[in-house]
Amino acid sequence: MTAQIPTQQSVSASEMLEKIRQQFDNAPYPRVPIEKSPKDDANLLYFHNLTTSYYLRNQQVIDLKGKVILDAGCGTGYKTLILALANPEARIVGIDFSEESVRLAEKRLQFHGVDNVEFHVLLLEDLPKLGINFDYINCDDVLYLLEDATTGLQAMKSVLTPEGIIRANLHSSLQRANFFRAQKLFKFMGLMDNNPEEMELGIVRDIMKALKDGVLIKTQTWNPRSETENEAILANHMLVGDKGFTIPEFFAILRGAGLEFISMVNWMQWDVMELFKEPDNLPAYVAMCLPDLSDQEKLHLFELIHPNQRLLDLWCGHPEQGHSFTPIVEWTDSDWQNSKAYLHPQLKTPKFREDLTACVTELRAFPISQHLPLIRASSKY
Incomplete structure (x- = not known):
């Protein structure tokens, strides 16, 4: 010692x-078997489909044809594969500073016969050198390793289209305190x-x-x-450069990078009301204060009470680029009569059609959660 x-x-x-770099060259991450495919994981595909985050922000369905998606810090390419399968009409670009990781990523995508993907060995801050603008950027398990997360977000913002969306995350200092x-x-x-x-x-x-x-x-x-498993130790007990953050610190980083918060990626798991036994019968002080809290304050309140998320995982974009829309709770009869329903791309399966048709025919409630549980599958050590 x-x-x-x-x-x-x-x-x-x-x-x-x-x-x-040496750590990820010696032990590329993630160690997902090359033959494993996410094609049947509806949750993973749902959260990595640009339709999801775009609709959350704009309440509109986006045409994915011709869109360009970046996997920033692609590692061994499993998330890149997910992005490619979730957005088959888009062009996918993966970058990583670990040459060995990129080699494995290329091998993975070739194994699965995916050809709408290209890879580059590149630092995050060198993104402008590619000369490509992106409609969606997935930056997963990367920012907390950087010396300055703000600089990393600024680099991504510089190549983001006006309506583009970034998915980024940081380690939670509260949930990860023991590690x-x-x-x-x-x-x-x-x-x-x-x-x-x-x-x-x-x-x-x-x-x-x-x-x-x-x-x-x-x-x-x-x-x-x-x-x-060596990966479990390297990703937790001995992760070089690892750092933790709180919600207020993450929001400060967003402001420093000139980006606007859109939503938590797994937003259903950040509802502070779900932490109480009787949401309709809250303690008087809580019931009085909650309506006046900002999004940041509600999220921070949640993490102080129940820090159960390894990642503070969110979507963000250029400020004031979201489309204006009327919330559903304010819709008039005319709005409902003129509305149009869309099926999320990840639900366009023969099984979904069969079950939906049966429920409509038999006038039964349709259990959509059987097809999309909306619980994000995420590595949690």
């Missing part, structure tokens, strides 16, 4: 970037001075195995995956 080790602040930005403590422990022990490899991973396992079961660092961060 070293007496003194360099703190993250004492390491230069270029040195830290190189350490992160950040574990990272400090292994930094203190000198196990993260260099890029963690098999020897360091083995030492971590030995330490955790030797601790009593009731010791907090073990009960709060260790699980069966960590016993056998």
